[in-house]
Amino acid sequence: MHRCLSFGFTWFGWLAALVTMGAVGIFVGFLGIKGLAALNLRLFFGEASPWQVLLGTQPAVGGLWPACLGTLYLVLLSSLLAIPLGIASGIYLARYASPGPKRLFGFAVDLLAGIPSILMGLFGFALILLLRKTILPQANTGLLLSAGCLALLVLPYLILTTQTALEGLSPTLHVAGLSLGFTPWQNLVHILLPAASRGILSGVILAVGRAAEDTAVILLTGVVANAGAPQSLTDKFTALPFHIYYLAAEHRTADELAQAFGAALMLLLLTASLYALAYGLHAGIAKKWEHTPIIRP
Amino acid sequence: MGTHTDNSTLAALVDGLSVSFGPRQVLENLHLSLAKGRLHVLLGRSGAGKTTLLRAFNRLNECFPGCRTQGSLRLNLHQQWVDIYGDDLSVIELRRRVGMVFQTPNLLPTGVAKNISLPLKLVLGLGKNEIPARVEWALQQVHLWEEVRHRLAAPAATLSGGQQQRLCLARVLALEPMLLLLDEPTASLDFRASRKIEELLLTLKDRYPILAVSHSLSQARRLGDEVLVMKDGRLARTLNRRDFQDKTMLEDLLAEVF
Numbered sequence: 001m002h003r004c005l006s007f008g009f010t011w012f013g014w015l016a017a018l019v020t021m022g023a024v025g026i027f028v029g030f031l032g033i034k035g036l037a038a039l040n041l042r043l044f045f046g047e048a049s050p051w052q053v054l055l056g057t058q059p060a061v062g063g064l065w066p067a068c069l070g071t072l073y074l075v076l077l078s079s080l081l082a083i084p085l086g087i088a089s090g091i092y093l094a095r096y097a098s099p100g101p102k103r104l105f106g107f108a109v110d111l112l113a114g115i116p117s118i119l120m121g122l123f124g125f126a127l128i129l130l131l132r133k134t135i136l137p138q139a140n141t142g143l144l145l146s147a148g149c150l151a152l153l154v155l156p157y158l159i160l161t162t163q164t165a166l167e168g169l170s171p172t173l174h175v176a177g178l179s180l181g182f183t184p185w186q187n188l189v190h191i192l193l194p195a196a197s198r199g200i201l202s203g204v205i206l207a208v209g210r211a212a213e214d215t216a217v218i219l220l221t222g223v224v225a226n227a228g229a230p231q232s233l234t235d236k237f238t239a240l241p242f243h244i245y246y247l248a249a250e251h252r253t254a255d256e257l258a259q260a261f262g263a264a265l266m267l268l269l270l271t272a273s274l275y276a277l278a279y280g281l282h283a284g285i286a287k288k289w290e291h292t293p294i295i296r297p
Numbered sequence: 298m299g300t301h302t303d304n305s306t307l308a309a310l311v312d313g314l315s316v317s318f319g320p321r322q323v324l325e326n327l328h329l330s331l332a333k334g335r336l337h338v339l340l341g342r343s344g345a346g347k348t349t350l351l352r353a354f355n356r357l358n359e360c361f362p363g364c365r366t367q368g369s370l371r372l373n374l375h376q377q378w379v380d381i382y383g384d385d386l387s388v389i390e391l392r393r394r395v396g397m398v399f400q401t402p403n404l405l406p407t408g409v410a411k412n413i414s415l416p417l418k419l420v421l422g423l424g425k426n427e428i429p430a431r432v433e434w435a436l437q438q439v440h441l442w443e444e445v446r447h448r449l450a451a452p453a454a455t456l457s458g459g460q461q462q463r464l465c466l467a468r469v470l471a472l473e474p475m476l477l478l479l480d481e482p483t484a485s486l487d488f489r490a491s492r493k494i495e496e497l498l499l500t501l502k503d504r505y506p507i508l509a510v511s512h513s514l515s516q517a518r519r520l521g522d523e524v525l526v527m528k529d530g531r532l533a534r535t536l537n538r539r540d541f542q543d544k545t546m547l548e549d550l551l552a553e554v555f
Contacts (some may be wrong), residue, residue: 172399172403176399176403176404179397180420180468180472181390181393181394182389183391186419190415191405296542
């Protein structure tokens with residue numbers, strides 16, 4: 001009976017893995033076939049000349065280019081806001097918070113993690129309304145507001161992964177540096193954070209992916225169809241997930257639907273390159289940390 | 298302590314030391330002294346407070362929640378007596394001068410040489426020119442240099458258990474401590490590796506006063522110039538080499554401690 005159960009469970013495990021891999025494979029393959037067919041210069045730059053667009057002398061009307069830039073800016077900006085804040089909060093929770101504040105703060109983080117993204121969008125929208133009525137009459141939705149709301153949305157991933165990674169380190173590692181006379185700061189920067197960097201990286205990747213794909217937040221905080229590439233932080237913008245949604249919902253020709261697939265493939269590629277960037281940064285840090293100066297005997 | 302006529306041969310003086318964690322009293326009113334050039338072995342069953350006493354010397358108990366320390370613990374730093382729980386010496390400074398080796402090798406998850414060079418850089422602030430020579434010196438002190446000189450950049454975790462523990466010792470020696478604390482340094486090692494560490498300690502005791510925790514009576518006999526027997530957070534006996542020759546006394550001790 002026991003052997004039967006164990007055998008069954010092993011096969012179930014294999015099956016689950018195969019189904020997952022199969023689903024991902026079919027998804028990427030489908031998107032690849034549909035998207036690659038639509039991928040050409042016209043998809044990116046519309047009727048405009050690519051060089052003119054890249055030099056900024058001509059807008060890319062009807063092309064994907066502004067949406068690619070919009071998403072890139074959005075992700076970089078929200079990462080810039082959320083990553084330092086999230087990692088710092090995670091460090092505080094794991095290393096410095098006393099039990100009372102820790103429980104309260106932990107509850108707040110859990111709550112934040114449970115908030116649907118459309119509510120985060122509504123919050124940003126309401127914030128702008130409030131600002132307009134009070135101290136900033138010219139305030140409007142735009143890139144910065146969207147990035148801020150996205151940062152708030154991805155913050156819990158960063159906090160929780162940093163906290164878990166630090167708390168998962170062995171207690172002997174915690175006292176190793178301290179017993180040698182490291183200051184708490186040196187201990188954190190030179191021993192604990194590098195040792196927890198892999199866990200923190202997974203939080204960064206989750207956050208980047210979430211910021212790149214979210215549509216609900218930006219819908220209420222500054223995205224508009226057919227906006228050009230944003231020139232400043234307060235500009236209206238367009239982004240790939242919104243562009244996909246817009247094309248898929250409103251398409252009138254088969255060509256426009258094909259463009260949506262092209263945009264979807266672009267979004268996948270953009271996210272993948274951001275992941276690669278995060279991995280590259282991490283590998284660089286890890287190498288620097290593990291590197292030992294060569295001593296010639 | 299005015300009662301001591303000549304304090305200059307002593308390395309540490311403990312007076313009325315009590316340590317508790319929350320409601321649990323671990324050490325109670327301890328008085329003892331450590332002499333220079335001698336190897337002191339702390340003996341006692343587990344839970345007797347050996348490790349806590351050891352960690353009182355580098356204030357590492359404070360890294361654990363609910364710790365409260367009373368009494369005085371003074372160290373002889375270059376013929377100057379300093380109360381380590383007073384304001385004269387910061388915790389960071391203290392820990393740099395009092396080296397500790399743990400029960401299991403707790404190496405930093407990086408390369409062999411970097412385990413020594415990182416503390417040298419961060420704690421002593423040594424420059425790139427001085428570090429390699431000091432790393433080599435420290436590795437030679439623990440007879441590890443010949444074994445690792447060709448793989449200094451290899452991850453420290455690839456060394457054997459005994460080598461790892463000797464690397465931990467080298468890391469501490471590189472910082473030139475005034476006192477060595479060893480928490481059952483051979484507990485995780487096999488017989489051969491244990492003997493190697495023991496031989497090493499016997500050669501080191503002339504330069505560094507050593508306080509080592511052990512749970513083995515035979516090891517205490519091999520190593521100790523002085524054996525401090527602990528029981529229930531108190532110092533039950535202090536024995537010196539002469540006492541070890543006395544068989545009945547040893548039997549009494551065995552019955553009392555284990």
